[in-house]
Amino acid sequence: MSHLQGKTVVVTGGNSGIGYAAAKKFRDLEANVVITGRNNEAVADAAEVLGVTGIMADQANLQDIDEVVRQVNESFGSVDVLFINAGVAAFAPVEHMEEEQFDNIMNINFKGAFFTLQKFVPILREGASVINLSSINAYTGMPNTAVYAASKAAMNALTRTAASELAPRGIRVNSVNPGPVNTAIFSKLGMPEEAIAEFAAAMQDRIPLKRFGEPEDIANLVAFLASDEASFITGAEYTIDGGINVNPLLQ
Helix, strand or coil, rough: CCHHHEEEEECCCCHHHHHHHHHHHHHHHHCCCEEEEHHHHHHHHHHHHCCCCEECCCCCCCCHHHHHHHHHHHCCEEEEEECCCCCCCCCCCCHHCCHHHHHHHHHHHHHHHHHHHHHHHHHEEEEEEEECCCCCCCHHHHCCCCHHHHHHHHHHHHHHHHHHHHHHHCCCEEEEEECCCCCCHHHHHCCCHHHHHHHHHHHHCCCCCCCCECHHHHHHHHHHHHHHHHHCCCEEEEEECCCCCHHHHHC
16 A cells, blocks of 8 residues: 555544554555644644644534644645544433533534534545544444444444545545444543453453454554555445454354
Protein backbone atom coordinates (compact mmCIF):
# COMPACT_ATOMS: atom_id res chain seq x y z
CA MET A 1 0.00 0.00 0.00
CA SER A 2 2.93 2.31 -0.70
CA HIS A 3 0.65 4.41 -2.94
CA LEU A 4 -0.63 6.06 0.26
CA GLN A 5 2.66 7.91 0.32
CA GLY A 6 2.06 11.65 0.32
CA LYS A 7 -1.71 11.28 0.68
CA THR A 8 -3.52 13.41 3.25
CA VAL A 9 -5.28 11.39 5.96
CA VAL A 10 -7.50 12.73 8.75
CA VAL A 11 -8.20 10.53 11.78
CA THR A 12 -10.71 11.79 14.32
CA GLY A 13 -10.06 10.63 17.86
CA GLY A 14 -6.50 9.82 16.82
CA ASN A 15 -4.79 10.34 20.16
CA SER A 16 -5.57 6.91 21.63
CA GLY A 17 -6.80 3.39 20.93
CA ILE A 18 -7.85 2.44 17.42
CA GLY A 19 -7.43 6.00 16.16
CA TYR A 20 -3.85 6.17 17.40
CA ALA A 21 -3.02 2.79 15.85
CA ALA A 22 -4.56 3.89 12.54
CA ALA A 23 -2.65 7.18 12.57
CA LYS A 24 0.59 5.29 13.20
CA LYS A 25 -0.19 2.85 10.39
CA PHE A 26 -0.84 5.67 7.92
CA ARG A 27 2.28 7.50 9.09
CA ASP A 28 4.32 4.32 8.56
CA LEU A 29 2.90 4.25 5.02
CA GLU A 30 4.30 7.77 4.58
CA ALA A 31 0.98 9.59 4.44
CA ASN A 32 0.49 13.11 5.75
CA VAL A 33 -1.62 12.50 8.85
CA VAL A 34 -3.84 14.82 10.89
CA ILE A 35 -5.32 13.62 14.17
CA THR A 36 -8.02 15.24 16.29
CA GLY A 37 -9.18 14.75 19.87
CA ARG A 38 -10.93 16.52 22.75
CA ASN A 39 -7.97 16.57 25.13
CA ASN A 40 -5.43 19.16 24.04
CA GLU A 41 -2.53 17.65 25.99
CA ALA A 42 -3.26 14.11 24.79
CA VAL A 43 -3.53 15.25 21.17
CA ALA A 44 -0.30 17.24 21.39
CA ASP A 45 1.58 14.33 22.98
CA ALA A 46 0.31 11.80 20.43
CA ALA A 47 1.06 14.13 17.52
CA GLU A 48 4.62 14.63 18.74
CA VAL A 49 5.27 10.91 19.22
CA LEU A 50 3.74 9.97 15.87
CA GLY A 51 5.20 12.87 13.92
CA VAL A 52 1.80 14.02 12.66
CA THR A 53 -0.35 17.15 12.86
CA GLY A 54 -2.61 17.39 15.90
CA ILE A 55 -5.72 19.57 16.23
CA MET A 56 -7.84 19.75 19.37
CA ALA A 57 -11.50 19.31 18.47
CA ASP A 58 -14.62 17.94 20.13
CA GLN A 59 -16.55 15.95 17.54
CA ALA A 60 -19.81 16.98 19.24
CA ASN A 61 -19.02 20.66 18.59
CA LEU A 62 -19.81 21.73 15.04
CA GLN A 63 -17.69 24.87 15.34
CA ASP A 64 -14.71 22.67 16.25
CA ILE A 65 -15.35 20.57 13.15
CA ASP A 66 -15.47 23.72 11.01
CA GLU A 67 -12.11 24.76 12.43
CA VAL A 68 -10.54 21.37 11.71
CA VAL A 69 -11.76 21.53 8.10
CA ARG A 70 -10.43 25.09 7.78
CA GLN A 71 -6.99 24.16 9.10
CA VAL A 72 -6.74 21.01 6.99
CA ASN A 73 -7.83 22.89 3.88
CA GLU A 74 -5.33 25.66 4.57
CA SER A 75 -2.44 23.25 5.18
CA PHE A 76 -3.14 20.47 2.68
CA GLY A 77 -5.82 21.70 0.29
CA SER A 78 -7.70 18.42 0.06
CA VAL A 79 -8.17 15.10 1.86
CA ASP A 80 -7.59 11.62 0.45
CA VAL A 81 -8.68 9.55 3.47
CA LEU A 82 -11.11 10.42 6.26
CA PHE A 83 -11.32 7.96 9.16
CA ILE A 84 -14.25 8.97 11.39
CA ASN A 85 -13.21 7.13 14.50
CA ALA A 86 -13.95 9.36 17.52
CA GLY A 87 -16.62 7.95 19.80
CA VAL A 88 -17.71 7.30 23.36
CA ALA A 89 -19.53 4.53 25.18
CA ALA A 90 -21.83 4.50 28.19
CA PHE A 91 -23.78 1.40 29.14
CA ALA A 92 -27.06 1.23 31.06
CA PRO A 93 -30.36 -0.65 30.85
CA VAL A 94 -33.06 1.06 28.82
CA GLU A 95 -34.99 2.04 31.93
CA HIS A 96 -31.95 3.63 33.56
CA MET A 97 -30.42 5.57 30.66
CA GLU A 98 -30.29 9.27 31.53
CA GLU A 99 -31.11 11.93 28.93
CA GLU A 100 -27.70 13.53 29.43
CA GLN A 101 -25.95 10.22 28.69
CA PHE A 102 -28.19 9.66 25.67
CA ASP A 103 -27.42 13.08 24.26
CA ASN A 104 -23.67 12.75 24.88
CA ILE A 105 -23.45 9.42 23.06
CA MET A 106 -25.57 10.51 20.11
CA ASN A 107 -23.95 13.94 19.83
CA ILE A 108 -20.48 12.45 19.52
CA ASN A 109 -21.06 9.06 17.91
CA PHE A 110 -23.64 10.03 15.33
CA LYS A 111 -24.45 13.74 15.09
CA GLY A 112 -20.80 14.74 15.31
CA ALA A 113 -19.73 11.98 12.96
CA PHE A 114 -22.46 12.92 10.46
CA PHE A 115 -21.43 16.56 10.39
CA THR A 116 -17.75 15.65 10.24
CA LEU A 117 -18.48 13.86 6.98
CA GLN A 118 -20.76 16.63 5.73
CA LYS A 119 -18.24 19.39 6.39
CA PHE A 120 -15.30 17.46 4.89
CA VAL A 121 -17.16 16.55 1.67
CA PRO A 122 -16.20 19.78 -0.15
CA ILE A 123 -12.47 19.12 0.38
CA LEU A 124 -12.52 15.36 -0.23
CA ARG A 125 -10.46 14.61 -3.31
CA GLU A 126 -12.05 12.78 -6.24
CA GLY A 127 -11.63 9.09 -5.48
CA ALA A 128 -11.15 9.66 -1.74
CA SER A 129 -11.93 7.01 0.87
CA VAL A 130 -14.09 7.52 3.97
CA ILE A 131 -14.08 4.90 6.72
CA ASN A 132 -16.60 5.04 9.56
CA LEU A 133 -15.89 3.23 12.81
CA SER A 134 -19.01 1.35 13.84
CA SER A 135 -19.30 -1.75 16.07
CA ILE A 136 -20.74 -5.24 16.13
CA ASN A 137 -22.99 -3.83 18.88
CA ALA A 138 -25.08 -2.37 16.09
CA TYR A 139 -26.47 -5.90 15.66
CA THR A 140 -25.82 -7.98 18.78
CA GLY A 141 -28.66 -6.87 21.04
CA MET A 142 -26.19 -6.95 23.94
CA PRO A 143 -27.89 -5.88 27.20
CA ASN A 144 -27.19 -2.34 28.45
CA THR A 145 -25.97 -1.08 25.05
CA ALA A 146 -29.21 0.24 23.49
CA VAL A 147 -28.10 3.82 22.89
CA TYR A 148 -24.49 3.01 22.00
CA ALA A 149 -25.73 0.30 19.62
CA ALA A 150 -28.25 2.67 18.05
CA SER A 151 -25.53 5.26 17.44
CA LYS A 152 -23.44 2.66 15.64
CA ALA A 153 -26.38 1.31 13.63
CA ALA A 154 -26.99 4.90 12.53
CA MET A 155 -23.39 5.09 11.35
CA ASN A 156 -23.87 2.02 9.18
CA ALA A 157 -27.02 3.52 7.68
CA LEU A 158 -25.09 6.72 6.97
CA THR A 159 -22.34 4.68 5.31
CA ARG A 160 -24.73 3.11 2.82
CA THR A 161 -26.48 6.37 1.94
CA ALA A 162 -23.28 8.41 1.67
CA ALA A 163 -21.72 5.71 -0.50
CA SER A 164 -24.56 6.16 -3.00
CA GLU A 165 -24.50 9.94 -2.90
CA LEU A 166 -20.72 10.31 -3.23
CA ALA A 167 -20.17 7.58 -5.83
CA PRO A 168 -20.38 10.04 -8.79
CA ARG A 169 -17.17 11.61 -7.44
CA GLY A 170 -15.54 8.22 -7.02
CA ILE A 171 -15.55 8.64 -3.24
CA ARG A 172 -15.87 5.35 -1.41
CA VAL A 173 -17.55 5.10 2.02
CA ASN A 174 -17.27 1.97 4.17
CA SER A 175 -17.81 0.90 7.78
CA VAL A 176 -15.65 -1.18 10.09
CA ASN A 177 -17.48 -3.10 12.82
CA PRO A 178 -14.99 -4.24 15.48
CA GLY A 179 -15.74 -6.72 18.22
CA PRO A 180 -13.97 -6.50 21.60
CA VAL A 181 -10.66 -4.63 21.25
CA ASN A 182 -7.95 -4.00 23.81
CA THR A 183 -8.39 -0.27 24.36
CA ALA A 184 -8.87 1.96 27.39
CA ILE A 185 -12.58 2.47 26.72
CA PHE A 186 -13.76 0.29 29.64
CA SER A 187 -11.55 2.06 32.16
CA LYS A 188 -13.14 5.34 31.03
CA LEU A 189 -16.57 4.03 32.04
CA GLY A 190 -15.67 4.13 35.72
CA MET A 191 -16.02 0.36 36.13
CA PRO A 192 -13.98 -1.20 38.98
CA GLU A 193 -10.88 -3.08 37.83
CA GLU A 194 -12.32 -6.36 39.12
CA ALA A 195 -15.50 -5.88 37.11
CA ILE A 196 -13.52 -5.03 33.99
CA ALA A 197 -11.36 -8.17 34.41
CA GLU A 198 -14.43 -10.35 34.98
CA PHE A 199 -16.22 -8.93 31.96
CA ALA A 200 -13.13 -9.30 29.77
CA ALA A 201 -12.62 -12.94 30.78
CA ALA A 202 -16.25 -13.82 30.08
CA MET A 203 -16.21 -12.02 26.73
CA GLN A 204 -12.91 -13.54 25.64
CA ASP A 205 -14.22 -17.03 26.33
CA ARG A 206 -17.00 -16.41 23.78
CA ILE A 207 -14.58 -15.42 21.01
CA PRO A 208 -13.65 -18.37 18.75
CA LEU A 209 -10.10 -17.03 18.35
CA LYS A 210 -9.91 -16.72 22.18
CA ARG A 211 -8.46 -13.24 22.27
CA PHE A 212 -9.49 -9.64 22.07
CA GLY A 213 -8.53 -7.74 18.97
CA GLU A 214 -5.65 -5.30 19.10
CA PRO A 215 -5.97 -1.72 17.82
CA GLU A 216 -3.40 -2.63 15.16
CA ASP A 217 -5.76 -5.34 13.81
CA ILE A 218 -8.38 -2.68 13.14
CA ALA A 219 -5.80 -0.24 11.78
CA ASN A 220 -4.66 -2.78 9.19
CA LEU A 221 -8.22 -3.16 7.90
CA VAL A 222 -8.74 0.60 7.84
CA ALA A 223 -5.54 1.08 5.85
CA PHE A 224 -6.66 -1.55 3.35
CA LEU A 225 -10.04 0.14 2.84
CA ALA A 226 -8.23 3.45 2.36
CA SER A 227 -5.98 2.03 -0.33
CA ASP A 228 -6.42 1.58 -4.07
CA GLU A 229 -6.48 -2.16 -3.42
CA ALA A 230 -10.05 -1.61 -2.18
CA SER A 231 -11.03 0.56 -5.15
CA PHE A 232 -14.16 -1.49 -5.94
CA ILE A 233 -15.45 -1.56 -2.35
CA THR A 234 -18.03 0.96 -1.19
CA GLY A 235 -21.14 0.93 0.99
CA ALA A 236 -19.79 -2.15 2.73
CA GLU A 237 -19.49 -3.17 6.37
CA TYR A 238 -16.48 -5.18 7.51
CA THR A 239 -16.89 -7.14 10.72
CA ILE A 240 -13.62 -7.78 12.53
CA ASP A 241 -14.45 -9.59 15.76
CA GLY A 242 -12.42 -12.79 16.08
CA GLY A 243 -15.50 -14.78 14.99
CA ILE A 244 -17.78 -13.82 17.88
CA ASN A 245 -20.74 -13.31 15.54
CA VAL A 246 -20.27 -16.51 13.55
CA ASN A 247 -22.82 -18.25 15.75
CA PRO A 248 -23.08 -16.64 19.18
CA LEU A 249 -25.59 -19.29 20.35
CA LEU A 250 -22.87 -21.93 20.18
CA GLN A 251 -20.16 -20.00 22.04
